[in-house]
Amino acid sequence: MATSKVSSVPLSLNDRITAGILALLIGSFLVFGAGLANSAVLHDTAHDVRHSLGFPCH
Amino acid sequence: MIVKTLLAAVVAGLIAGVFMTAAQQARIVPLILHAEQYEGKEPASVIPGTDTPAAVQSENHEHSSLAPPSFPTDILDALSPVTPAHAHEGEHDDGGIMFGMSRFSGTLIANLVAGAGFGLLLAGVSMLIARPVTLSNGALWGAFGWLAIHLLPAIGLPPELPGFPAADLGDRQAWWMATIALSSVGLYLLALRPEIAAKIIGLLLIAAPHVYGAPQPADLSSAVPAVLGAEFAVAALATALAFWIVLGIVSGILNDRLARMA
Structure with missing residues (x-):
């Protein structure tokens, strides 16, 4: 496992970087x-989730 | 292929989000509802001869909807779309749960969104450092995500119940995000780089935000019993760990399938 250097994710290097950055941005x-936006509606909807995940809240 | 890879991450996140919603109902939600009975009250106004603050006793009769849920009636109430439960009644005039959904639906949606987000973050990191998430290492990936995003920041800012004193929100969010970023890089250097120097730098990065110190409230007194806070912190961290392990394993299963298809 430690020696298999090549990714099993079937992407070329360029695609991998593109997909990785896209994933980080969208994520x-x-x-x-869900966790940080300072909107009252978003806060109230996600309230219990924010507390549960330990996001700073209130 | 890029789209398929991203979709796999989103699907794993959605599955983990559904799991999280169920897991939260066990311990987290009852504790939050319990703590909200004390929220906004003055500390230490206790009725003689009881352990219950005076405000709570009268409060119980006025806001029965905030009482801890008793199965199954309250679960049914929570599922009903006609009971718009506010997270904090009267606190935000323009707030309220999106589209007039019930509190439970709001929590489910938020878990799905957060789950998809964490799933994408996990996939993004794994792609950028060329270490794929597979079924065999998925649980480890999840555990490291939990370390970076929950446990290490929790050293400075433990998961808090509503009603506990806390420092300025912006300060805490900034410290929290910086700690996650430093912890993630630190864990990568510590766990995945062979060089001794990298491991030492990794440890230093992980320790740095705690040496700097998390923003703390000036006044620590609270009407919410401390025992509830302790129970909540442990329950929240344990639930988050379960969420991350599910997320890692499901991501691994989906990635393995995707790799076999290609």
Whole structure:
């Protein structure tokens, strides 16, 4: 396992970087919306989840 | 192929989000509802001869919807779309749960969104460092995600119940995000790089935000019993760990399938 250097994710290097950065961007956006966005509606909807995941809240 | 890889991450996140919603109902939600009975109250106004603050006793009759859920009526109430439960009644005038959903639906949606987000973050990191998430290492990936995003920040800012004193929200969010970023890089250097120097730098990065110190409230007194806070912190961290292990394993299963198809 430690010696198999080549990714089993079937992507070329360029695609892998593109997909990785895309995933980080979209993922951050979603987590920010659910966990950190300073909107009363988003806060109240996600309230219990924010507390549960330990996001700073209130 | 890029789209398929991202979709696999989203699907893993959605599955883990559904699991998280179920897991939260066991311990987290009852503790939050219990703590909300004390929220906004003055500390230490206890009725003689009881352990219950005076405000809570009268409060119980006025806001029965905030009482801890008793199975199964409250579960049914929570599922009903006609009971718009506010997270904090009267606190935000323009707040309220999206589309007038019930509190449970709001929690489910938020878990799905957060799950998909964490799934994408996990996939993104794994692709950028060329270490694929597979079925055999999925649980480890999950555990490291939990370390970086939950346990290490929790050293400075433990998961808190509503009603506990806390420092300025912006300060805490900034410290929290910086700690996650430093912890992630630190864990990568510590666990995945062979060089001794890298491991030492990794440890230093992990320790740095705690040496700097998390923002703390000026006044620590709270009307919410401390025992509830302790129970909640452990329950929240344990639930988050379960979520991350499910997320890692499901991501691994989906990635393995995707690799076999290609």
